[in-house]
Amino acid sequence: xxxxxxxxxxxxxxxxxxxxxxxxxxxxxxxxxxxxxxxxxxxxxxxxxxxxxxxxxxxxxxxxxxxxxxxxxxxxxxxxxxxxxxxxxxxxxxxxxxxxxxxxxxxxxxxxxxxxxxxxxxxxxxxxxxxxxxxxxxxxxxxxxxxxxxxxxxxxxxxxxxxxxxxxxxxxxxxxxxxxxxxxxxxxxxxxxxxxxxxxxxxxxxxxxxxxxxxxxxxxxxxxxxxxxxxxxxxxxxxxxxxxxxxxxxxxxxxxxxxxxxxxxxxxxxxxxxxxxxxxxxxxxxxxxxxxxxxxxxxxxxxxxxxxxxxxxxxxxxxxxxxxxxxxxxxxxxxxxxxxxxxxxxxxxxxxxxxxxxxxxxxxxxxxxxxxxxxxxxxxxxxxxxxxxxxxxxxxxxxxxxxxxxxxxx
Amino acid sequence: xxxxxxxxxxxxxxxxxxxxxxxxxxxxxxxxxxxxxxxxxxxxxxxxxxxxxxxxxxxxxxxxxxxxxxxxxxxxxxxxxxxxxxxxxxxxxxxxxxxxxxxxxxxxxxxxxxxxxxxxxxxxxxxxxxxxxxxxxxxxxxxxxxxxxxxxxxxxxxxxxxxxxxxxxxxxxxxxxxxxxxxxxxxxxxxxxxxxxxxxxxxxxxxxxxxxxxxxxxxxxxxxxxxxxxxxxxxxxxxxxxxxxxxxxxxxxxx
Numbered sequence: 001x002x003x004x005x006x007x008x009x010x011x012x013x014x015x016x017x018x019x020x021x022x023x024x025x026x027x028x029x030x031x032x033x034x035x036x037x038x039x040x041x042x043x044x045x046x047x048x049x050x051x052x053x054x055x056x057x058x059x060x061x062x063x064x065x066x067x068x069x070x071x072x073x074x075x076x077x078x079x080x081x082x083x084x085x086x087x088x089x090x091x092x093x094x095x096x097x098x099x100x101x102x103x104x105x106x107x108x109x110x111x112x113x114x115x116x117x118x119x120x121x122x123x124x125x126x127x128x129x130x131x132x133x134x135x136x137x138x139x140x141x142x143x144x145x146x147x148x149x150x151x152x153x154x155x156x157x158x159x160x161x162x163x164x165x166x167x168x169x170x171x172x173x174x175x176x177x178x179x180x181x182x183x184x185x186x187x188x189x190x191x192x193x194x195x196x197x198x199x200x201x202x203x204x205x206x207x208x209x210x211x212x213x214x215x216x217x218x219x220x221x222x223x224x225x226x227x228x229x230x231x232x233x234x235x236x237x238x239x240x241x242x243x244x245x246x247x248x249x250x251x252x253x254x255x256x257x258x259x260x261x262x263x264x265x266x267x268x269x270x271x272x273x274x275x276x277x278x279x280x281x282x283x284x285x286x287x288x289x290x291x292x293x294x295x296x297x298x299x300x301x302x303x304x305x306x307x308x309x310x311x312x313x314x315x316x317x318x319x320x321x322x323x324x325x326x327x328x329x330x331x332x333x334x335x336x337x338x339x340x341x342x343x344x345x346x347x348x349x350x351x352x353x354x355x356x357x358x359x360x361x362x363x364x365x366x367x368x369x370x371x372x373x374x375x376x377x378x379x380x381x382x383x384x385x386x387x388x389x390x391x392x393x394x395x396x397x398x399x400x401x402x403x404x405x406x407x408x409x410x
Numbered sequence: 411x412x413x414x415x416x417x418x419x420x421x422x423x424x425x426x427x428x429x430x431x432x433x434x435x436x437x438x439x440x441x442x443x444x445x446x447x448x449x450x451x452x453x454x455x456x457x458x459x460x461x462x463x464x465x466x467x468x469x470x471x472x473x474x475x476x477x478x479x480x481x482x483x484x485x486x487x488x489x490x491x492x493x494x495x496x497x498x499x500x501x502x503x504x505x506x507x508x509x510x511x512x513x514x515x516x517x518x519x520x521x522x523x524x525x526x527x528x529x530x531x532x533x534x535x536x537x538x539x540x541x542x543x544x545x546x547x548x549x550x551x552x553x554x555x556x557x558x559x560x561x562x563x564x565x566x567x568x569x570x571x572x573x574x575x576x577x578x579x580x581x582x583x584x585x586x587x588x589x590x591x592x593x594x595x596x597x598x599x600x601x602x603x604x605x606x607x608x609x610x611x612x613x614x615x616x617x618x619x620x621x622x623x624x625x626x627x628x629x630x631x632x633x634x635x636x637x638x639x640x641x642x643x644x645x646x647x648x649x650x651x652x653x654x655x656x657x658x659x660x661x662x663x664x665x
Contacts, residue, residue: 249621275622295450297619318450320619340448371623372592373583375599378454378612379576380462409447 020044020066027052034059034067034075041065043088049073049096060085061093069095072126077101082109083130086120094123101130108160110135111149114142122147132160133181139168144176151180156204161186165193173198180204184226187213196220206231207248218243229254229274238264245271254279255296261286271296277319280306287312290410294318298364307331315409316340321364325400334359334402338409346407357405360396362389411499414486418503422475428511431467435459435515443523450615452523453532456516457611460536461604464512465543466568472504472547473564477557484665497548497660501653505544512536528614535607538645542603543568545652552659575602592627599628603648606641 023037025047031037035056037047043064051071058081061067065088074097077083083098098111111130114120114137121143127133133149136142144163153159162178164186165171171193177200178184184200187193187210199222200207207226210216211233218240223230229248232238238261245255255274256266261283268290271277277296278288282305292315293299299319302309304327311332316322317340336352337359344355363382366373376382389396422428442455479500486496517533524532550563579598582591599605613620613633620629631637 249618251622253621273618275618294448295618297616297622318448320616340451367623370583370587372587372595373580374620374623375592375595375609375628376576376580376583377616378457379605379608380458380573381576381580383458 020046023047024050026050027054038063038065043090057081058085059083060087061091062087064088064090066092067094067096068092069097069125072097074099077109077111077130079103082107082113084112086112086114086117086122089118089120091117091120092123093121093125095125097126097128098130099128101132103131103158105157108132108135108164110160110164113137114139118142121145126150130160132164133162133178134164135160136163136165136168136171138166139171141170142168143172143174145172145174147176149176149178149181153180153182153204156182159204161209162200162203163198165190168193172196178203183207183209184223186210187216189213191215193217194219198222199224201225203227208232210235214238217241222246223248223255225249226253228252229257231257231259232261233257233259235260236262236264240264240266241268243269245269245274245277247272248274250275257281258283258286265289266291270294271299276301279303280309282306284308286310289313291315292317293322297321298324301325302332303327304329309333310335312336313406313410314338316359317409321361323359323400324364324368325360325397326368328397330397330400334400336404336406337402338406339402342405342407344405351407353405353407356401356403358390358393358396358398358401360393360400362386362396365396411495411502414491414496414499415502415506418479418500419507422503422507425475427471428507431471432511432515435463435512436519438463439516439519443519449523453528453611453615456520456532456536457608457615459516460532460539460611461608462572464536464539465572465604468508468540468543469547469550469564469568470561471508472544473550473561474557475504476500476548476551477560487665493661494657497657501544501548505541508540508544509537512540528611531614532611534642535610535645538642538649539603539607542645542648542652545649545656548656549652552656552663571602571604575605579605596628596631600644603645606644606648610638610641 023041023045025031025034025037033056034049034054038061041047046066049069051073053074053076055076055078072095075083077100079100080102083101101111102109110132111127112122113135116138118140122134124146127149129151134144149162151159159182161183162181163173167189169191171190173195174197176198179201181203182205184203184207190213193216195218197220201224203226205227207223208230214236216238220242222244224246226248248255253275255271255277258280259282263285265287271293273295275297277293278300281303285308288311290313294317296319299316299322301324304325309332311334313336315338322339339357339359342353342357344353346353363377363386438459439456443452446452516536520529520533546567547564551560553563554560609632
């Protein structure tokens with residue numbers, strides 16, 4: 001039975017392979033240009049491109065073809081052209097090195113740009129020094145996997161985004177690495193998509209930036225050392241699990257900035273060494289659960305415009321300030337978090353502290369209104385004031401508490 | 411001078427107070443690094459040691475020691491020795507022993523657990539703060555011949571720099587919060603050696619948070635290499651001037 005299955009599957013593969021013709025582009029061979037090959041091929045064909053340096057201007061793929069680079073041929077846009085334009089459904093593009101696309105803010109040329117089509121996969125390519133890296137415009141069910149996208153931009157105007165998706169649906173962005181673009185991954189009006197295991201570092205603006213992109217899932221991404229961290233805005237039903245937000249430093253830099261986000265889950269993420277771990281504004285009905293906040297300036301800043309934020313079972317340690325807010329109205333809940341600043345006791349040994357924890361530091365409250373006061377931070381008198389405020393809250397809202405703080409780290 | 415220094419050092423090393431101080435510093439430092447699961451809490455404990463314990467012990471111990479040294483001092487001055495040599499020798503002896511205590515007590519765990527810029531910064535600042543408060547103690551002893559009054563002045567000096575000064579700044583800050591007083595505040599903080607040390611350490615401990623304040627001028631200033639240099643120069647001046655004044659007084663003093 002097993003053998004039969006093997007044979008059957010082999011037959012199927014053969015059948016798929018045999019469905020189209022195979023073309024071989026080689027700079028030493030008879031078929032020297034990719035453009036010619038694309039012109040000659042008919043839908044369903046496969047084009048193998050051998051190693052070489054191709055300066056063919058713009059390559060438009062307007063048929064359902066499979067293009068595979070053998071030993072990573074280089075496609076050079078010579079700083080003038082969009083390098084690869086995909087304008088057909090069911091295109092598979094794999095194994096190339098795409099470099100030096102043109103720069104223009106008018107038509108946003110990309111290294112690889114997908115126009116209005118479905119089932120396109122862009123796999124295992126290296127992109128260097130392009131304006132936009134991979135650009136999906138009005139696509140659906142596209143796959144962007146294991147690409148490495150690098151740029152060396154100095155300012156925001158000089159470069160586009162690493163992976164830019166606009167008005168698309170059901171995309172899979174998996175295992176890519178983006179470095180040095182404007183935004184690492186940019187989503188606008190993209191729905192039902194997954195962003196999984198990408199690494200986005202040292203981008204000029206945001207590592208990950210999405211707006212109006214409902215019902216997306218972000219899992220296991222590493223977002224590190226980006227100019228302004230990660231910003232997510234005007235979106236519903238987002239799920240962010242197991243992501244790492246590291247070293248996003250600066251005055252307006254956030255590990256994760258949430259603006260007008262509703263009905264979302266932020267779970268099991270790591271926030272380390274950011275100026276602000278999570279900054280929330282105008283957001284509601286968000287579950288923040290099982291995250292770790294370490295060595296941040298502020299673990300979380302929850303503005304008073306937020307409501308129904310449930311901060312349950314997170315670790316807060318070594319942050320300068322764990323939580324801060326800008327108002328006295330408290331519509332959010334804290335429960336079962338671990339706070340390293342907690343000094344209560346646990347007599348019945350159930351792992352839950354018997355005294356509520358007051359996570360709001362008086363000084364962060366003062367410094368919020370008067371930044372100059374920071375000069376006194378950690379002085380003896382301020383420490384005294386903080387202690388007394390923790391015991392008897394007078395300035396900070398007294399219902400801002402974790403009624404059941406954890407004694408040990410999760 | 412070296413002879414005086416040697417005599418003073420030998421005398422102090424026999425003294426139990428300093429041994430206890432060293433052990434106390436050591437116990438606090440080791441405990442805070444070993445018992446806490448993250449070293450930043452250990453650093454915070456050390457910061458509190460540097461801004462509270464070190465000044466207090468330095469100023470009190472030196473004051474009391476100088477008063478107790480008085481009889482021997484008279485004996486020394488009957489010898490053909492310059493007064494400045496004797497005073498300098500005494501200062502060197504007291505400050506060297508306190509520096510040694512700090513280094514053995516707090517410095518070694520610091521170097522073991524925090525071998526980085528923050529660690530070195532803390533070590534240097536702890537030593538400088540010790541020196542400043544020894545100078546202030548020497549000045550205090552020159553104000554009055556009465557030991558109890560002298561100790562009182564020393565404690566008042568500590569209380570002023572460790573607590574009252576910051577309270578005063580906090581008060582000014584709230585009263586004048588509508589005005590751009592940050593530049594002035596920075597200047598004022600140069601008037602308090604403890605504040606200088608604290609701000610320096612703060613900038614290394616809470617970098618992430620400090621970056622969050624765009625308006626925080628003092629971060630840009632104290633965080634720059636010029637700021638660090640100026641702070642260290644200021645602390646050296648803080649050692650130098652009180653000692654110089656005390657020396658001048660000692661030269662004219664009728665013993």
